[in-house]
Amino acid sequence: xxxxxxxxxxxxxxxxxxxxxxxxxxxxxxxxxxxxxxxxxxxxxxxxxxxxxxxxxxxxxxxxxxxxxxxxxxxxxxxxxxxxxxxxxxxxxxxxxxxxxxxxxxxxxxxxxxxxxxxxxxxxxxxxxxxxxxxxxxxxxxxxxxxxxxxxxxxxxxxxxxxxxxxxxxxxxxxxxxxxxxxxxxxxxxxxxxxxxxxxxxxxxxxxxxxxxxxxxxxxxxxxxxxxxxxxxxxxxxxxxxxxxxxxxxxxxxxxxxxxxxxxxxxxxxxxxxxxxxxxxxxxxxx
Amino acid sequence: xxxxxxxxxxxxxxxxxxxxxxxxxxxxxxxxxxxxxxxxxxxxxxxxxxxxxxxxxxxxxxxxxxxxxxxxxxxxxxxxxxxxxxxxxxxxxxxxxxxxxxxxxxxxxxxxxxxxxxxxxxxxxxxxxxxxxxxxxxxxxxxxxxxxxxxxxxxxxxxxxxxxxxxxxxxxxxxxxxxxxxxxxxxxxxxxxxxxxxxxxxxxxxxxxxxxxxxxxxxxxxxxxxxxxxxxxxx
Numbered sequence: 060x061x062x063x064x065x066x067x068x069x070x071x072x073x074x075x076x077x078x079x080x081x082x083x084x085x086x087x088x089x090x091x092x093x094x095x096x097x098x099x100x101x102x103x104x105x106x107x108x109x110x111x112x113x114x115x116x117x118x119x120x121x122x123x124x125x126x127x128x129x130x131x132x133x134x135x136x137x138x139x140x141x142x143x144x145x146x147x148x149x150x151x152x153x154x155x156x157x158x159x160x161x162x163x164x165x166x167x168x169x170x171x172x173x174x175x176x177x178x179x180x181x182x183x184x185x186x187x188x189x190x191x192x193x194x195x196x197x198x199x200x201x202x203x204x205x206x207x208x209x210x211x212x213x214x215x216x217x218x219x220x221x222x223x224x225x226x227x228x229x230x231x232x233x234x235x236x237x238x239x240x241x242x243x244x245x246x247x248x249x250x251x252x253x254x255x256x257x258x259x260x261x262x263x264x265x266x267x268x269x270x271x272x273x274x275x276x277x278x279x280x281x282x283x284x285x286x287x288x289x290x291x292x293x294x295x296x297x298x299x300x301x302x303x304x305x306x307x308x309x310x311x312x313x314x315x316x317x318x319x320x321x322x323x324x325x326x327x328x329x330x331x332x333x334x335x336x337x338x339x340x341x342x343x344x345x346x
Numbered sequence: 347x348x349x350x351x352x353x354x355x356x357x358x359x360x361x362x363x364x365x366x367x368x369x370x371x372x373x374x375x376x377x378x379x380x381x382x383x384x385x386x387x388x389x390x391x392x393x394x395x396x397x398x399x400x401x402x403x404x405x406x407x408x409x410x411x412x413x414x415x416x417x418x419x420x421x422x423x424x425x426x427x428x429x430x431x432x433x434x435x436x437x438x439x440x441x442x443x444x445x446x447x448x449x450x451x452x453x454x455x456x457x458x459x460x461x462x463x464x465x466x467x468x469x470x471x472x473x474x475x476x477x478x479x480x481x482x483x484x485x486x487x488x489x490x491x492x493x494x495x496x497x498x499x500x501x502x503x504x505x506x507x508x509x510x511x512x513x514x515x516x517x518x519x520x521x522x523x524x525x526x527x528x529x530x531x532x533x534x535x536x537x538x539x540x541x542x543x544x545x546x547x548x549x550x551x552x553x554x555x556x557x558x559x560x561x562x563x564x565x566x567x568x569x570x571x572x573x574x575x576x577x578x579x580x581x
Binding site: 222225226228229231232233235236237238239240241242243 | 396397398417418419422423427428430434436437438439443446447448450451452493497
C-alpha cells in the first residue's frame with residue numbers, strides 16, 4: 060500500500076469527522092447537553108439540501124446558503140421549546156429526549172424519503188482531483204478539510220473575540236452569575252444550538268456530496284463525532300479536529316490493511332486514547 | 347432622593363419564610379450597611395433586591411417603579427448590580443473579559459469603564475490578560491467589584507466583600523468605596539464584620555431572624571443596642 064497516500068486520505072477524512080463533531084462539541088461545551096440526535100440532524104440537513112438542490116436545480120453548495128438559515132431557525136426553536144426544558148441538575152432528561160428525537164427524526168425521514176440511499180450531486184467536483192506530486196487528492200476531501208479548519212477558526216474567533224463569545228463562556232461557567240450580568244441563559248443556549256446547526260449544515264453538505272446517505276446513518280455519524288470530541292478533549296475545538304483526524308487516520312489505515320477493519324480501527328483508536336489519556340489529547344485546564 | 351425602597355418585603359424559600367416585612371430605603375450617594383448574624387436573612391435580602399429571588403412587584407421599588415418581580419437579568423439592566431458572595435468570577439474568562447462581561451447589561455458611556463477601573467485598582471491593569479481565578483483573593487474581589495461597576499449601576503449591592511481576606515486587603519477595598527459613591531451610586535454593604543461595615547456606612551440596618559431589629563446612623567447607636575439587635579435582646 061501507498062503509506063503517504065493512506066495518511067493523506069486519513070487526515071482529510073478526519074476533516075469530515077471534525078465537521079460532524081464541531082457542532083456537538085459547541086453544544087456540549089456551552090450547556091453540557093449531550094445531543095444524541097446530532098447525527099440525525101446532520102442527515103435531516105442533508106435531505107433539506109437534497110430537496111432544495113433538486114427542486115430549484117441548484118448546486119448543493121448554493122443550496123447550503125438557503126438551508127443554513129433554515130437549520131439555524133430549527134436549532135433555535137428546538138433549543139427554545141424542547142431541549143431547553145430538559146436542562147437541569149439531572150442529566151437523564153436531555154439524553155432521553157434527544158434519544159427520542161433521534162428515533163422520531165429517523166422514522167420521519169424514512170416515511171418522507173424511503174430507505175433508498177441518496178446522494179447530493181456536485182457535478183464534476185465529485186470526481187475532480189489535484190495531483191500533489193506523490194499523491195493525488197480529491198477536491199471534495201480537500202474542500203471538506205479546508206471547511207473544517209475554517210469552521211474551527213470561525214468558532215474560535217466567535218468564542219474568544221466577541222461579546223457573544225464571552226457571554227457563551229460565562230454562561231457555560233456559571234449561568235446563575237451570568238444572569239447577574241444581564242445575560243439570559245436561555246437565549247444564549249438557543250443561539251448556541253442555532254450556530255451548531257449552521258455547522259451541521261456544512262457537515263451535511265460534505266456528508267451528502269462525498270457518499271450516499273439514507274435515513275438510518277445518523278447514529279453512526281454521532282458515534283464518530285462523539286469519539287472525535289472525546290479524543291480531542293472536551294471543550295477544545297482544535298482538539299476536536301485532532302480527534303477527527305485520529306479517527307480518520309485509524310479508519311483509513313485499518314481499511315488499507317483489510318477493508319473489513321475500517322470502522323473497527325476507528326473505534327480501537329478511540330479506546331486506546333481513552334485508556335492512555337482519559338481526558339483526551341487537549342483537555343481543558345479546569346472543569 | 348430615595349433610590350431604592352422595600353415595602354414590607356417578605357421572601358420565601360418554598361415553605362420557609364426567610365424575611366418578614368422588611369422596610370428599608372437607600373438614597374443616591376449613600377452607603378447603607380446591613381448587619382446580622384449568619385442565617386439572619388442578609389443574603390436573602392440581597393438576592394431579593396438583585397432579582398435572583400422573585401417577590402411581589404411592589405415590595406421592591408427602584409427609581410419609582412416596582413421591580414420586585416423582575417428577573418436578575420432585567421434588574422441589572424435597570425441599574426442594580428450585585429457583587430455576589432464568594433466573588434463568583436468566570437474561570438474561563440480573563441480579568442479583562444470578566445470586567446467586560448459586567449458591561450453586558452449596558453451602561454457603556456457612563457463614568458466607569460476599563461480605563462477608570464484600572465485607575466481604581468491598578469493591579470488589575472497589570473494582570474488583565476490572566477485568568478481571573480489565578481489572582482489572589484483580594485484581587486479577585488476587586489475584579490468582582492469592577493465587574494459590577496462596568497454596568498454603571500445606580501445601586502451597588504456588595505455581599506460579604508471582606509470575607510476571607512486579609513485586613514490590609516480589606517482596607518484597600520474599603521478605601522475604594524468613597525470613589526464609587528462619589529459617582530452617585532448608592533451602596534448596600536452586607537457584612538458580618540460589624541465594625542468594618544459601620545465605619546463605612548452612613549446608615550445601617552440590623553437584621554435578626556428575617557426582621558429588622560435596629561436601624562439608624564452608626565454614630566448614634568450604642569454598642570449595647572447593636573449587640574442586642576444582633577444577638578437578640580437579653581442574649
